[in-house]
Amino acid sequence: MAKRPTIVGVGACLAVLRARPDAIRRAWITEAAKPQVRELTRALARRRRPYRIVSGAEIEKLSGAMHHEGVCVEAPPPPAPAEEDFARELTAAAGPACAVYLDGVQNPHNLGALLRTCAHFGVRGVLGAAGQVPRLGPAAMRIAEGGAEYVPVIRCARPALRLGELRDAGVSIVAASGDAPQTLYETDLSARAVFVLGSERQGVTPALTTCASATASIPGTGRVDSLNVGVACAVLLGEHARRHGL
DSSP: OOOOOEEEEEEHHHHHHHHHHHHHEEEETTTTTTGGGHHOOOOHHHHHHOHHHHHHHHHHHHOOSOOTTTTEEEEEOOOOOOOOHHHHHHHHHHEEEEEEEEOOOHHHHHHHHHHHHHHTTTOEEEEEETTTSOOOOOHHHHHHHGGGGHHHHEEHHHHHHHHHHHTTTTEEEEEEEETOOSSSGGGGGSSSEEEEETTTTTTTHHHHTOOOSSEEEEEOSSSOOOOOOOEEEEEHHHHHHHHHHH
């Protein structure tokens, strides 16, 4: 029997309720978490969807997540547009529009943190190569604190081709690199932009660097080799927001 699609964490579960209330099939809640999720239990009662008061150990067994904050809902993962549709929407955007491309970032905890940051800055989507972007499981959804409901994860079959098409359509493709000769603050950023972030060990691969319209570094003291990918993402998006708004 297939494992139930579950989402854990107070922020993540309440975000599903607010964005896709009819997607929630049932919930499991600990006694201690009840005061934090009254909105959820009331909504389930109105819709005649079941919920049970259970132990934390039972939620861990259901979801496979150790850090569940005492609440778990059964719901499918958030939907994502096809990569072709997303590219058309980004290209046609009239105002500021941002996306993030992850190159070799495979840690689901990093993905969750990135989705939280991206939701804060109004990012349209997080892209990555099909088969490389980590699965959006319960842990990533919890760390995203609801961000996964607002920022779709799009898996691309031919990433270099897709980024090249976006660049040719006038979207800034900016690859983050500690070795770049110019800093982020010296780099031209159009209102429509895709920031490409690589893994902390390998960085952005040459195949995707050649698709970029610019490479940019984040200036610092040099006392550490690199920033965590989530922190780097926040710096890039913050600068884009400073120039163009959200």
